[in-house]
Amino acid sequence: MSEGLRGVVVAHGALAGALVQEAERISGQSGVLIPVSNEDGGREEIERRIAAAVDGHPSVVFVDMPCGSCFFAAMHQAREHPGVKVVTGVNLPMLLDFVYNHAMPAEEVAERAAVKGTDAIRKP
């Protein structure tokens, strides 16, 4: 892993892996983001997977939906560990912003990511 915050991407099925792969492909930076899938996991198992990815480090956990088992598991981690922040509605623009700014404090980089991700949703 690189220095700085960990970015943990939690999503349904193969989505987290694909997002991380493409963020790395676009940025050329690897080792910043860790994918976590909810595949075949109940609440406890998804929480265990997120805890293993965070591994006690200050982290931003990016979740696909603002509800459901991935979100609830991420929120449990954030509740137990103040250094863990959660951002929902994960998309590539917010992950790319995170990759280039993960040396910043968790709260600040999470705010940035949410703004960048929201700003990418447009109706041209």
Added chain:
Amino acid sequence: MPIVLYRVDDRLVHGQVVIGWGKPLNLGFIVLLDDAVYASEWERDLYRMGMPPDIELRFADLAEAIRQHPAWQAEPANGMVLTADVATMAAFRQASPPVGRINLGGIHHKPGRTPRLPYVYLSEEEYRTLETMQLAGTEVTAQDLPTTQPVPLEGLR
């Protein structure tokens, strides 16, 4: 309308429940029957965050669910009762009949459980509990979404 679905799903409130079943069943409310969630205001607030505005999320522990069951069945809106495990649903069914049919929607791997379907893992004790309920008149099927075929309990042996 009665409670239209009694579901066991260890992910509790998630997309398959709210969207996959909620829309076609035209659910007006979901009862989350879980002692731990019921006891925690933080958990209850968290689960509320994921709900669409047209479905009300209610919380109950076993005692409250048993007390409220007749009232829920008499409501004009369609409802779902949701538990995280077989044991809670069995206790509810035992204390508050009738429960005509139980839907196994998602029971994932834990030590002691073996795979029965990609989304259903059961221990022998859980299977026997389900079998007992079925012999007593409650149909038990596994079905993750309304668009998939229900699998009868015998298919999970």
